[in-house]
Structure formats: structure tokens, C-alpha cells
Amino acid sequence: MDDYIIFILGTFISCFINSVILFQFIEDRNERVYDNHFFYYLIKIAICLFLSCINIIEKPIINILSWIIIFSMVNIILYDNKNNKKIYQILEIPVLILILSVCETVGVVILDFIFWKFEVHNIRLIIIDSMEITFSKLIVLIFYYLVISKLCRKDSKGKITRTQFWVEVVIIFFSIANLTVITSVISKVTSKTEHILLLVNMWFILFADLYFLYFARFADKYNQLKVKLRLLEQQSLLQYEYYAEQEEKYNESVKILHDVNNHLKMIENMYRTKEDEIAIAYTKEISQMLIPLALEEYTNNPILNVLLNDKKKIANYHDIKFYLEIGYVDLNFMEPIEITTIFGNLLDNAIEACDMVPNNKYIIMKLDKYYDFIVININNSAIPIEKWHLGKPISSKGKNHGIGLLNVENTIKKYNGSMLLEEGNKEFSCKIIFNQ
Numbered sequence: 001m002d003d004y005i006i007f008i009l010g011t012f013i014s015c016f017i018n019s020v021i022l023f024q025f026i027e028d029r030n031e032r033v034y035d036n037h038f039f040y041y042l043i044k045i046a047i048c049l050f051l052s053c054i055n056i057i058e059k060p061i062i063n064i065l066s067w068i069i070i071f072s073m074v075n076i077i078l079y080d081n082k083n084n085k086k087i088y089q090i091l092e093i094p095v096l097i098l099i100l101s102v103c104e105t106v107g108v109v110i111l112d113f114i115f116w117k118f119e120v121h122n123i124r125l126i127i128i129d130s131m132e133i134t135f136s137k138l139i140v141l142i143f144y145y146l147v148i149s150k151l152c153r154k155d156s157k158g159k160i161t162r163t164q165f166w167v168e169v170v171i172i173f174f175s176i177a178n179l180t181v182i183t184s185v186i187s188k189v190t191s192k193t194e195h196i197l198l199l200v201n202m203w204f205i206l207f208a209d210l211y212f213l214y215f216a217r218f219a220d221k222y223n224q225l226k227v228k229l230r231l232l233e234q235q236s237l238l239q240y241e242y243y244a245e246q247e248e249k250y251n252e253s254v255k256i257l258h259d260v261n262n263h264l265k266m267i268e269n270m271y272r273t274k275e276d277e278i279a280i281a282y283t284k285e286i287s288q289m290l291i292p293l294a295l296e297e298y299t300n301n302p303i304l305n306v307l308l309n310d311k312k313k314i315a316n317y318h319d320i321k322f323y324l325e326i327g328y329v330d331l332n333f334m335e336p337i338e339i340t341t342i343f344g345n346l347l348d349n350a351i352e353a354c355d356m357v358p359n360n361k362y363i364i365m366k367l368d369k370y371y372d373f374i375v376i377n378i379n380n381s382a383i384p385i386e387k388w389h390l391g392k393p394i395s396s397k398g399k400n401h402g403i404g405l406l407n408v409e410n411t412i413k414k415y416n417g418s419m420l421l422e423e424g425n426k427e428f429s430c431k432i433i434f435n436q
Contacts, residue, residue, distance in 0.1 A: 003126040006199065008056065010130045013203055015052040017137045017210060018100065019044065021144050022071050024214075025096055028149065030079035030089070043078065047071075064101070068094050082388045096148070103143045107136030111183070118184040127186065127199065134179065134202045138209065142172055145213040171212045175205055298326045299367075303336045304343060311347040320354045320361040327368035333436060334415075341411045342376070345404035346430055350380035353428055357381045374415075375433050382428035392421060408432075 023044055032040065047070060054066045072093045081089055111132055114120070146168060182198055298308050308324065315322040331339060347363070354361040366377040385393040392405055409419050417434025 003124075006126050006130055006196065009203075010133045010199075011055045012048075012052045013206065014133050014137060015055055016048055017140065017206070018067070019048040019051065020210065020214075021100070021140065022067075022093070022096065025144075025148070026071070026075050026079055026093075029084075029092070030075065030081040033078055033080050040078070043074070047074070064097070067097050071097070099148070100140050100144070103140045104136035107139035108132045110139065111135040114180060114183050120183065120186065123186060130199050131183065131186075131202065134199075134206055137206055138175060138179065141206075141209050141213055146172075168213060171209060175209050178205055298324060299329060299331065301331045301339065304331060304339050307340060307343055307347075311343075311351065315351060315354075315363060318351060318355060318361070320351060320363055323362065323364045325364070325366045325368075329367055329369045329374060330436075331374070338411050338414075342408050342432070345408050346376070346378050349404060350378055350428070350430075353380055353382040356383050357426075369436070372436050373433050374436055376431070378430045380428055381426060382423065383426070385423055385428070393423075 034040075051066060051070065055063050057063075072090060075089055075093050076086070079089075179202060182202060186198055296309060296312075297305050299305060312322045312324075347365070350363045350365075354363060361381050363378065363380045366375075368375055387393070405421075412419060412432055412434045415434040415436075417432060420429075420431045422429045422431075
């Protein structure tokens with residue numbers, strides 16, 4: 001009875017580790033089709049328990065087919081990847097399971113070599129089976145986290161920090177040394193209780209490895225997010241400072257416009273002295289001088305007015321048709337830096353996308369209020385986007401490119417807003433809605 005309980009526990013641990021790895025692989029490469037996190041937790045638990053029951057039967061062909069079929073269905077039905085063809089999504093799970101199976105075989109071979117090296121004999125069969133599970137899963141964890149996960153990650157492109165590397169190396173060498181010591185002394189242990197305690201110790205080592213390797217990976221992601229956050233803050237500050245400077249220039253322009261009275265008096269004197277032609281020429285000269293100083297007032301927000309006028313000038317310089325449809329919207333509840341973050345980034349991206357289009361370049365921006373919601377809709381001509389990830393286009397200009405969209409998203413979340421990015425018919429669309 002004790003042997004059967006050990007066998008069930010060992011089988012469950014094996015299935016649990018494989019399930020964690022397979023689900024992590026799927027979620028690293030694909031996006032969830034549904035937003036209900038609790039539903040995915042239930043699916044993970046149900047699949048782990050079901051496959052544990054299948055593995056208890058000890059039919060190798062049925063076992064491997066069950067893993068391939070179930071996880072392939074999960075990958076296709078519950079996850080989606082717009083960047084890869086469906087055939088790749090179908091094949092990646094069988095290939096990964098094959099690789100993990102090879103790793104498990106290598107683990108068993110290593111254990112047999114240790115038994116031979118240390119002349120370990122006369123061990124109960126259930127103990128040998130449990131140790132094979134432990135060693136095989138250790139090799140699986142090492143190979144997956146040090147090789148496969150780094151090759152498949154799109155954010156860091158396989159690169160790791162020096163700290164993360166040494167943390168993983170220490171964890172692996174500690175585990176191998178600990179398991180080797182246990183293996184070398186297990187033949188000298190005669191008590192069934194001591195055998196069980198050694199097995200429990202090995203299983204805890206396995207779980208510790210899973211946790212620390214998983215933790216080391218997310219510690220690296222945390223460091224990357226800290227760097228990205230600094231870039232977000234820096235970009236927002238630079239944008240705000242630029243448009244604040246533009247607003248100061250605008251205010252100075254207004255002061256210049258106040259001096260028009262002096263110019264008008266000069267023109268009046270010219271007409272009185274019958275210098276009509278000179279007065280007309282002077283009027284035209286003054287008019288041309290004042291045109292660049294005038295700003296169109298699209299909204300009641302001075303920063304947004306400066307920004308929109310600036311982007312419209314840039315669009316005209318790039319031969320981009322710029323259409324604005326703005327209703328009565330009061331954005332004074334937002335910080336100036338937030339306004340520059342949202343509209344500056346979105347319009348910069350739209351202008352950049354239009355620059356890649358050979359002809360028919362246009363940007364259509366709509367801003368209006370519906371009940372208590374502010375709605376922003378920006379459409380622009382664009383070439384087809386090759387890759388998407390988590391609902392956002394992936395830029396080919398480097399890992400830090402695309403900070404602007406993340407900055408916009410973080411800003412609108414402050415107002416319980418949402419952003420939807422779409423493309424079709426050579427047009428890119430950005431729809432944003434948030435509370436006032």
C-alpha cells in the first residue's frame with residue numbers, strides 16, 4: 001500500500017511539472033482567447049489531474065498521445081497567435097513534448113550512471129522509479145529554463161543578465177550535488193521510513209528548483225520593466241517640456257499680436273498722407289508676419305491646441321492630409337503631461353506610419369464626448385503590420401521602440417479607460433475611451 005501511494009505521488013509530481021512547463025511555453029508564445037483568468041486556472045488543474053490519472057495506467061503510448069492531443073487542443077482552442085501560421089501552433093506542442101521526453105531519458109541514463117559509479121545495489125523498485133522521476137524532471141527543468149525558454153522569449157530575445165545566469169547556475173549545481181549525495185547513501189538506508197523521507201527530500205528539491213528557476217526568470221522581467229518604466233517617465237517628461245515650451249512661445253506670440261494696434265496706427269497715418277500703395281504693401285507684410293503666430297483653437301486646452309497645431313504642421317511638411325473632427329470636450333481634468341503623452345504619442349505614431357506609405361497619406365483624428373466618456377479615434381494610412389503581441393504591433397526598430405503606446409495605455413488606465421488597436425484595408429485604427 002505504501003509503495004502504491006509513493007507511486008501515485010511520484011506520478012502526480014511528474015505530471016504537475018510537465019503541465020507547468022507546457023502551459024508556460026504556450027502562454028509565452030501566444031495570447032489567451034478569453035479574459036477570464038479563473039477559467040484558465042480551472043483548466044490547468046483539471047488537465048493536470050486528468051493526465052495524472054492517465055499516467056497511472058502505465059501505458060507509454062497512451063500517455064504520450066494523451067499529452068500531445070490535450071495540450072495541442074488547448075493551444076489551438078484557448079490560445080491564439082496572429083504572428084504565426086496555424087500549422088506552427090499545431091506542431092510546436094508535439095515537438096516540445098518530444099524534446100522533454102528526450103530530456104527525461106537523459107535523466108534516467110544519468111541516474112543509472114550514478115548507480116554504477118557508486119555501486120548502488122539492492123534498492124526497492126519503487127525507490128528506483130521515484131528517483132528516475134526526480135532526475136528526469138531535474139534535467140527537464142534545467143534544459144527548459146536554460147535553453148528552450150530563452151530561445152522562445154520575444155521580449156529579451158534569449159539574453160539574460162549576469163545575475164540571473166549565476167542564480168540559475170547555483171540552483172542547478174546545488175540540486176545536482178544534493179541529489180547525487182542522496183543517491184550515493186540510499187543503498188545504506190534500510191528503514192522504509194528513511195527511504196520515504198529521502199524521497200520526500202528529493203521531491204522538495206525538485207519543487208524548490210521549479211520555484212527558483214521560475215522566480216529567477218520573472219526577476220529578470222521585473223528588472224526589464226523597471227528600465228522600461230524609467231524610459232516611460234523620461235519620454236513623458238520630454239514631451240511635456242517640449243509642448244510647455246511651445247505654449248510659452250504661443251503666449252509670446254499673443255503679446256506680439258497685441259502690438260498690432262501700433263501697426264494699425266502706422267497704416268492709418270499712411271492713408272491720411274495719401275500713401276495708399278505703401279500702406280497696402282505694409283498691410284500685406286504685416287499679415288504675412290502674423291500668420292505663423294496664429295494658432296487654431298480646436299479645444300479649450302492650450303497645451304492640446306499647441307500640440308495639434310504642431311502635428312498638423314509636421315503632417316503638412318510630410319505631405320500627409322490631416323483631418324480633425326473635434327467636438328466640445330473639456331480635458332482640463334487631465335494633467336498637461338498626460339495630454340501630451342496620449343495625443344503626442346498617438347499622432348507621432350500615425351505620422352511615422354504614413355511616412356512608410358508611398359501615396360494617399362492621411363490622418364483622421366476624432367475627439368468627442370459621449371455622456372461621461374471621452375472618445376478618441378485616430379485612423380491613418382499604413383502598410384500591413386507583420387507581427388502583433390498582446391494586441392499591440394511589434395516594431396522592428398528594437399526592443400525599446402513602442403514605449404509610446406505603453407505610455408498611452410498606462411495613462412488612460414488611470415481614468416479606467418481602454419485602448420483598441422486594429423488594422424485593415426491599408427489603414428491602422430486606434431480607438432480609446434475613458435472616463436472624464
